Amino acid sequence: MRTDDLDFELPADLIAQEPAETRAQSRLLHYRRDDRSISHRRFAELDRLLRPGDVLVFNDTRVLPARFTLRKATGGLIEGLFLAEVCRGRWRVLLRGLEAYRGPLRVADAPEVVVNVVGRGEDGEYELVVPTDLPAAAVLDRWGRMPLPPYIRRRRRHDDRDEMDRQRYQTVFARLAGAVAAPTAGLHFDPQLLGRLDAAGIQRTFITLHVGAGTFRPVQSATLEQHKMHAEAYRISPEAAEALNQARRQGRRIVAVGTTSARVLESQPADEPFRAIEDRTSIFIYPPYRWKHVGAMITNFHLPRSTLIAMVAAMVGLEQQRRIYQEAINQRYRFFSYGDAMLIE
Structure with missing residues (x-):
């Protein structure tokens, strides 16, 4: 697949420089693969969009002020x-x-x-x-200071937003320190939304993948097949493995919160139970790809020519990925780490 196929033009003013005023007030583009429909929501509505019994898989890595x-x-x-x-x-x-x-x-x-x-x-x-x-x-x-990506502009030494970045470039459930970039899909969840998800019968479990510096790096090769994917350390706890196995036995959907959770899940064998493991993964998911475990995904809007947008294309198809992103641009969604999100199901 040509890397140029993942390129797109983005107006500079759509690159979010700060997060939404509150986490769950981010916008949410909802895409359904069964009928290719797009609807526009707020992230706070997520508890009404997911199914009772769904299992949300969060990445609980903590971002270091690196x-x-x-x-x-x-x-x-x-x-x-x-x-x-x-x-x-x-x-x-x-x-x-x-x-x-x-x-x-x-x-x-x-x-x-x-x-x-x-x-x-x-x-x-x-x-x-x-x-x-x-x-x-x-x-x-x-x-x-927090390791914000270079497209989020801050003063070189001290910025009035440094303390805000320490709070908001971190998920509310961050636990194990080791990441040098945030698992950005998780940034939209606040305690109130998590409580509503509980009340709606939507379960959650946590894996850990320490997001590395290569996450946002664009693909430099002419084709995706030529790209050498970076490796990142991850962990699945015994409790997470059991929650995932129980969901699979009962036919319930596994929803990856972010591309990092998706990488961990898809790094596991298709025909074996999940097991507790500490390892490294260099999996690169791009079209065509047959998903083994992930039934739906929540993710932000990603950089052109990145491995992250390739994963979105692997889930919806290249044509639909382009359509979704163009719709997001037309509707003036905010892009990248501090931007809005999408739910693909």
Whole structure:
């Protein structure tokens, strides 16, 4: 499949720079595959759109405040993104602006902290030694910022919306820290909506996939078949496996909340029970694809030429994906991480 088939023109003013005033007041495009109908709703209506007995599968990863700024001895600034903790005090990061600099680096918001580059990889990856006995999550909580994607514009150092981003670029059910991007479909759920879903007989369970930096990266190859998919760590707990197996035994629908949940579910074998597992997945779902477990999906509107929009096309077909996105543009839906959502069933 040609990557160009997933391209589209989006007016810049439809790229959401801030979330909706309240989570569940986001708009929701409802697409039904059986009759190819499109209707326009509010996310708060979700409890009236799903079926009693449906099982919502949420990703409970917690986003780390993974962006940080370093300062060279010359005064120049280097932007950093935490990727992983190799061991206590040793981090794998992306750095932009380091280039050939070899001098000391201080944390811009904690100038008493000096970090050292001890390894250089490819594509801007480095290893840093950070003088601390604390886990990376605790250190980043002190002087990190939320890792908003570059299309959400913020001031380079401090922005009046930083605290809002800490609250709203995080799901209300986030639990296990490790993501450097949010599972954005989950951002629309608030406690009130979750309570109404409970009352409507709609069940939920949680898996964990730590969303990596490659999530929003556009496909660079000419065809999807040539693209090398990034791998991400995930976990299915014994409780989640049992909830999913029970739903399947009873013929109830599994609804993936977001592409990350869908990737975890579809990484499991089709002809075996779900089981508790910790693993990594590099599954790339694009047309044509036969879905094994996911019966419906809630997702945001995604970047052109991305692996995420390819998954939408795999669920509805390329022609319908184009139609849905054009309708969303015509109706002025808000796009990408802080934007509106769609329900595909």
